[in-house]
Amino acid sequence: MVTLKELSTDELFASGHRLCAGCGEGIINRMTMKALRGPTVIVAATGCSEVATTIYPYTSWRLPWVHVAFENAAAVASGVIEAYKAMARRGAWNKQVDVIAMAGDGGTYDIGIQALSGALERGTDFLYICYDNEAYMNTGIQRSGATPHGADTTTSPAGSVIPGKPEWKKDLIGICAAHGIEYAATASPAYWNDYITKVRKGIEVNGPAVIDVISPCPLGWRHESARSIEMVRLAVETRYFPIYEVERGKYKLNINISKPKPVEEFLKLQGRFGHLFKPTYRKDVIHEIQQNVDVNWKRILILSTQN
Amino acid sequence: MTIVGLTGDEAIAYAVKQSKVDIVAAYPITPQTIMVERFSKYVADGEVYTGYVCVESEHSALSACVGASLTGARVFTATASQGLALMHEMLYIASGLRCPIVMGVANRALSAPINIHGDQSDMMGSRDSGWIQIYAENAQEAYDWTIQAFKLAEDRDVQLPVSVNIDGFIISHSMEGVDVLEDEVIGKFLQSRKPLFTMDPEKPITVGALCFTDYYFEFKRQQVEAMQNARGVLDKVCKDYKGISGRNYGAIDTFGMEDADAAIICLGSTAGTAKEVARKFRAQGKKVGAIKLWLYRPFPSKELIEAAKHAKALAVFDKAISFGAPYGALCTDVVSALHELEERPRIFNVIYGLGGRDIQPSEIELVFNRALEIAQTGVVKESTVFLGVRE
Numbered sequence: 001m002v003t004l005k006e007l008s009t010d011e012l013f014a015s016g017h018r019l020c021a022g023c024g025e026g027i028i029n030r031m032t033m034k035a036l037r038g039p040t041v042i043v044a045a046t047g048c049s050e051v052a053t054t055i056y057p058y059t060s061w062r063l064p065w066v067h068v069a070f071e072n073a074a075a076v077a078s079g080v081i082e083a084y085k086a087m088a089r090r091g092a093w094n095k096q097v098d099v100i101a102m103a104g105d106g107g108t109y110d111i112g113i114q115a116l117s118g119a120l121e122r123g124t125d126f127l128y129i130c131y132d133n134e135a136y137m138n139t140g141i142q143r144s145g146a147t148p149h150g151a152d153t154t155t156s157p158a159g160s161v162i163p164g165k166p167e168w169k170k171d172l173i174g175i176c177a178a179h180g181i182e183y184a185a186t187a188s189p190a191y192w193n194d195y196i197t198k199v200r201k202g203i204e205v206n207g208p209a210v211i212d213v214i215s216p217c218p219l220g221w222r223h224e225s226a227r228s229i230e231m232v233r234l235a236v237e238t239r240y241f242p243i244y245e246v247e248r249g250k251y252k253l254n255i256n257i258s259k260p261k262p263v264e265e266f267l268k269l270q271g272r273f274g275h276l277f278k279p280t281y282r283k284d285v286i287h288e289i290q291q292n293v294d295v296n297w298k299r300i301l302i303l304s305t306q307n
Numbered sequence: 308m309t310i311v312g313l314t315g316d317e318a319i320a321y322a323v324k325q326s327k328v329d330i331v332a333a334y335p336i337t338p339q340t341i342m343v344e345r346f347s348k349y350v351a352d353g354e355v356y357t358g359y360v361c362v363e364s365e366h367s368a369l370s371a372c373v374g375a376s377l378t379g380a381r382v383f384t385a386t387a388s389q390g391l392a393l394m395h396e397m398l399y400i401a402s403g404l405r406c407p408i409v410m411g412v413a414n415r416a417l418s419a420p421i422n423i424h425g426d427q428s429d430m431m432g433s434r435d436s437g438w439i440q441i442y443a444e445n446a447q448e449a450y451d452w453t454i455q456a457f458k459l460a461e462d463r464d465v466q467l468p469v470s471v472n473i474d475g476f477i478i479s480h481s482m483e484g485v486d487v488l489e490d491e492v493i494g495k496f497l498q499s500r501k502p503l504f505t506m507d508p509e510k511p512i513t514v515g516a517l518c519f520t521d522y523y524f525e526f527k528r529q530q531v532e533a534m535q536n537a538r539g540v541l542d543k544v545c546k547d548y549k550g551i552s553g554r555n556y557g558a559i560d561t562f563g564m565e566d567a568d569a570a571i572i573c574l575g576s577t578a579g580t581a582k583e584v585a586r587k588f589r590a591q592g593k594k595v596g597a598i599k600l601w602l603y604r605p606f607p608s609k610e611l612i613e614a615a616k617h618a619k620a621l622a623v624f625d626k627a628i629s630f631g632a633p634y635g636a637l638c639t640d641v642v643s644a645l646h647e648l649e650e651r652p653r654i655f656n657v658i659y660g661l662g663g664r665d666i667q668p669s670e671i672e673l674v675f676n677r678a679l680e681i682a683q684t685g686v687v688k689e690s691t692v693f694l695g696v697r698e
Contacts, residue, residue, distance in 0.1 A: 039508030043374065044515075051517050059513035064506040067515035068373050068400055075367035079332060079374025079382075080506060082358035086329035086380055089356040092499065093379075097508060115370065118363030 002196060007034045010062075017060040018052040022225030024215030024232065025049040025131050027189045029060075029102075032129065035199035037098055039063075043077040045103030045112060046070035048138045049131065071111040073101040074119035077126045098203050099126040105146035106136040108212075109170050120179040120208045127202035127209045130172065133217040141220040145170040148240075149292065150285050151272045153220075158275035163285050168292065176210040177246040183209035185245035185254075189216075190233035194243060194254055201245075214241045222271025234266040239297045244304065251303035260297075263290045313485045315478035316341035318446040319385070319411040319471065321485075322453035324349050325493045326409075329380035329500075332360035332371035336390040337423045338475040339413040343385055365390035369397035369408075376406035377514055379505035381457065384408065387475060388415035391429045395436070401468045402437025402530065404515060407460035407500070408468040409453065410438075413479035414575070414626075416662045424663020425475030427574065431627035431636045437530055439469040439537050440604040442574040444560075446483040449473045451554055452601070454493060458544045461500050464536040474576040474626075476663060488552060496551050534605045541602060558607035560599040563589060564614045567596030569678035572615070572641055573624035574600055577659075577666060581624075584671040595675050603637070608644035615645065618652045619682035622674045626660040634691065653681050659694040670694055 012033040019026040025048055044050045044067040053060040054067065068076045077099050087093035103112055108130040116128060135153050136142040143156040149168045152158040156165035176184045182205040187195040195213060202209030214235055216228035223231055235241040236255060240263050243255040264286055267273040276282040313321060320342045323331070331350075333343040350359045358375075362368045368384050376382045386394060391412060401408055412430055416422040430440060441456060443449040449471060456469040473479050504512055518526060538558070545556040562582045564570060571581045578599035588595045598614050600607065615621060623642075625635025632639060638656035645651050657674055660666050674694065681687055 041506050041508065050515075054513050054516035056516040056518045056522050059516060061513055062511060064508055064511045065513045066374070066377055066506065068370060068404070069396060072367060072370035072397075075362060075370035076374035078360055078362070078367075079330065079371030079376075080378045082332075082360050082371070083330055083375035083378035083380035083382075084506075086356060086358040086375075087378070089358075090327075090329070090499070095508070097506070114363060115367045118367055121363070122361065 002193060007196070008036070012036070012062045014060045014062060018055065019048065020219055020225070022216065022218040022228040023048070024133060024189055024217065024228060028131055028213055028215055029053070031189060031192055031195055032100065032199050035196040035203070037200065037203050039095055040098040040100060041066070041080055043073050043080060043099060043101040045073040045101070045107035047104040047107055047131070049102065051138060070107050072115045073103045073107065073112060074124070074128060075115040077101040078119050078122065078124050081124060081126060100203070101126060101128045103128070103130055104138070105130055105132045105134060106144045109145035109172055117179065120176060120181050123207050125207055127199065127211065129199070130210070130212045131215040132212050133215040133220060134169070135220050137217045137220040146172070148289070150276060150289055152275055153272070163275060163282055172212050173210070173246060177249060180249065181210065182207040183245065183247055185211050186241065186243055187211055187213040188232045188236050188241060188243060189213065190229050190236060191243060191255060198245065220272065222274070223269050227269065231266070231269065234261070234269070237261050238263045238266045239293050240266050242297055242300045244300050251300065251306070253300055253304040263293050309487050310484045311487055312482050313446055313450070314341060314480050314482050315443070315446045315449045315473040316413060316480065317345050318450040318485050319453050319473070320345035321487060322450045323383045324355055325488070325490055326454055326457050326497055327355070327381065327499070328357050328383045330358050330360065330372065330375040330382045331384065332362050332368045332375065333384045333386070334362055334365045334368045334390060336365070336387050338415055338425070338479040339385045339387040339390070339411065341479065342411050342413070365393040366397060369394045369401060372408045373397065373401050373404060373406050376408050377404060377506060379500065379502040381461070381500040382406070382408045383410070385411035387413045388417055388429045391433060392417060395433060398433050398436035398438060403526070405466040405533070406468055407466055409456045409460055410468065410470045411453065412470050412472045413475045414472050415475040422662040425477050426626045426661045426663065427472070428627040430470060430472055431629070434604060434636055437467065437534070438604065439467055439534070440472060441469065441601055442472045442603060443478065444576055444578045444599060445478060446481070446485050449478060450485050450487065451548065451552065451556065454497060455544050455548050455556065458497050459537060459541055462540045463503070465533055465540050466503065467533050467537060472575065477576045492551050496547060538605050538607070556601060558600070558602040559610045559614060560601060561596065561614045563596035564598060564618070566594055567618050568594040568682040569620045569675060570596040570598060570615065570618045571622050571624060571671070571674060571678070572598045572600070572637070574603060574626070574637060577624055577626070580666060580668055580671055584668050584675060588675055593675070593679060595679065606640050606644065611641065611644050612648060615652060616648055620678040621652045621654045622657050622678045623654060624657045624659060628658060628661070653685060653687050655681065655687050655689065656691045657694050658691060664695050666695060
């Protein structure tokens with residue numbers, strides 16, 4: 001844990017970018033920059049952060065930043081890391097550089113999971129951060145493997161027969177941890193200290209680290225822009241998005257929520273779940289979501305107490 | 308002179324070793340696999356300082372190569388067929404981000420139906436991806452071109468990826484005597500890569516930014532310039548290479564084109580058979596010739612016009628089909644290039660060798676005879692001939 005005063009005053013992520021007001025990704029980018037250990041390269045996947053922070057000939061990044069494609073941030077990062085090593089072996093490079101890959105949930109849970117799995121299996125010494133806003137927001141709010149059950153997106157629309165996405169969210173951290181990697185964790189920008197500490201830890205471990213950070217999206221979640229941080233705090237307080245870490249297979253709950261708010265409090269503030277409240281109150285679906293939250297919380301708790 | 312027995316794949320692997328690459332990222336696929344197998348052994352035996360990235364797909368292979376190349380490394384990968392198809396998205400990004408990557412391609416047919424043997428459908432399907440394309444006739448050429456490819460790709464005025472193509476199995480798996488150069492000699496010819504930009508935190512740059520309608524077109528125009536520059540740079544590289552090897556390369560190779568009435572134009576291993584048959588015809592007093600394109604992209608129009616302008620009939624060989632197009636890709640390019648001549652040779656297209664179907668000297672004889680007949684009559688009865696297929 002760090003204190004505010006200990007944080008770097010450098011702003012490696014400059015203001016003036018074109019992310020939406022209230023976008024979680026801008027907040028996460030800035031917080032990430034505050035947690036760096038030293039010289040760092042960012043490898044970005046295609047997505048909102050990429051398109052809104054590097055519109056040629058402008059850039060918001062005051063450190064080396066490279067974007068190649070949507071599904072391959074982990075593979076590109078592998079190439080960057082191995083290149084530094086090989087160039088060092090022939091005496092053409094002598095600096096220690098940390099590499100952070102950053103991708104959205106579409107670029108991680110779905111199209112990028114193969115490249116991510118490959119990089120984790122190879123023991124690539126990098127930190128991979130997934131901005132998890134729970135849908136393909138950049139292309140206009142389509143459902144992804146991270147979209148929660150019941151959410152209304154443009155490809156899982158709430159209809160008169162199907163009330164939003166029928167499937168449940170993938171367990172990304174479980175998948176990553178199953179590779180036997182050094183470190184995997186969830187985080188929420190509402191708990192900045194927890195997030196920054198985790199980013200630093202992910203950088204410092206030797207080998208792969210993955211952080212899935214929930215990222216509020218006023219446009220896709222359809223909530224007031226000014227309430228973004230409140231949304232991702234509620235996600236934690238309702239146990240909807242548990243904050244935990246997995247170190248070499250050992251789970252640890254980082255933020256214990258002893259008196260959880262009902263998940264309904266998180267759902268009702270967001271337009272993506274609006275169809276569960278109006279015109280008819282879908283108690284059945286809300287109940288299902290609550291049950292799933294309870295089961296998942298219990299699962300994390302059991303895994304955490306097994307250590 | 309040191310002659311060693313190497314297959315085409317092995318010759319490329321050996322050339323890559325001597326070219327002192329920093330990174331090889333690749334995924335196995337027949338008939339390319341021997342390239343990366345041999346190279347892995349050099350890594351395992353500590354003979355090179357190269358980082359070998361064992362990726363989980365060809366898409367990631369080229370992605371890792373792009374990352375490494377942007378960081379400043381000298382980079383090699385290899386693939387074929389489906390692997391090249393899986394890389395397709397990344398091919399355009401590698402050239403668009405101006406990564407001087409060299410890739411060995413053991414040309415192989417594309418599915419479906421699945422087939423592991425050699426034709427050039429794979430690279431012809433990627434011909435507009437902004438890669439310089441070189442086709443080698445045999446293992447010696449594969450070796451020589453691989454070394455020259457790094458120098459061409461990394462030239463300040465080029466900064467583009469290069470593919471060195473060899474016919475799957477016919478060249479990739481056939482052992483031939485290859486005259487290899489000494490490491491020191493290659494070291495002087497091909498020095499360490501001098502990247503224009505690197506991923507240096509002390510001099511941060513943004514790479515792969517979003518370009519809208521206001522800048523995208525200019526980037527593409529610059530790529531066209533770079534591709535044009537490659538023509539002149541190639542000649543210089545070949546001249547320097549002749550100085551160390553005594554072997555003479557360039558954009559095209561010709562046989563008997565000084566006075567040929569009829570000629571064959573082709574890529575890769577078929578040129579060897581074509582030249583052999585042409586010699587036989589010449590001995591009978593028949594004026595035939597052959598043109599082999601070493602360089603396919605950028606297309607050597609000037610040299611082709613110069614070599615072919617006096618011929619009366621040309622048979623252009625395509626080992627790939629462009630479905631629905633007037634001709635195969637090579638024939639289309641030849642027709643386009645010769646269009647500016649006021650008096651043009653008559654041209655017909657020969658589609659052959661698909662899925663590795665062997666081409667025999669007797670079949671080349673048939674083509675020469677037809678071309679000689681067209682040279683005499685000026686009449687092309689069939690614009691496309693499917694050679695060696697059961698109909």
